[in-house]
Amino acid sequence: MNKQAFLAALAGLSLACATTKGGESSSDAVVAKAAPAASELGTNLALNKPAVSSSDEKPELAAKAAVDGSLTTRWSSNFFTDAKPADAWIYVDLGEKTAIQTVLLNWEAAYGTEFTIMASDDAKEWKVIAEEKDGHAGKVIVKLKEPVETRFVKMQGIKRGTPYGYSLWEFEVYGK
Numbered sequence: 001m002n003k004q005a006f007l008a009a010l011a012g013l014s015l016a017c018a019t020t021k022g023g024e025s026s027s028d029a030v031v032a033k034a035a036p037a038a039s040e041l042g043t044n045l046a047l048n049k050p051a052v053s054s055s056d057e058k059p060e061l062a063a064k065a066a067v068d069g070s071l072t073t074r075w076s077s078n079f080f081t082d083a084k085p086a087d088a089w090i091y092v093d094l095g096e097k098t099a100i101q102t103v104l105l106n107w108e109a110a111y112g113t114e115f116t117i118m119a120s121d122d123a124k125e126w127k128v129i130a131e132e133k134d135g136h137a138g139k140v141i142v143k144l145k146e147p148v149e150t151r152f153v154k155m156q157g158i159k160r161g162t163p164y165g166y167s168l169w170e171f172e173v174y175g176k
């Protein structure tokens with residue numbers, strides 16, 4: 001690579017970093033890596049709402065542990081018995097159609113590298129509202145460009161970050 005090409009590549013790299021930092025993206029969803037203050041997101045609409053999962057590794061690692069507001073309890077999908085462990089999912093029922101704009105996934109060490117966020121009014125017909133291809137352990141914040149009206153909000157796993165299941169300390173949903 002000559003000097004000019006190297007500088008051009010470097011400029012591209014810093015532009016990519018700035019794009020990530022600024023939270024701007026050309027895709028439908030913006031994924032922020034840093035957690036905003038809780039007050040910026042408002043009320044967690046998923047807190048203590050009914051949650052359903054494709055499977056649970058153990059009874060104490062059930063779906064409800066991802067919406068109980070506790071960072072010492074978690075949901076884990078079952079990676080021993082699931083025919084397709086990478087397809088595991090969890091959804092929360094907000095109780096009524098609600099405008100949502102942010103989903104915060106607080107992943108345990110067993111995180112999802114690739115997953116989608118889906119919306120539904122009946123828990124049968126699902127629509128993809130965001131896609132993430134760079135998941136990591138810890139907090140992953142998926143911010144939609146526009147609010148979406150939905151009753152059910154789902155994390156649909158596509159690719160696991162580890163050979164284990166998908167495990168979330170908390171699955172949080174916000175209106176802004």
Ligand SMILES: [Ca+2]
Pocket residue numbers: 065066067068069070071072073074075168169170
């Ligand atoms: Ca929890």
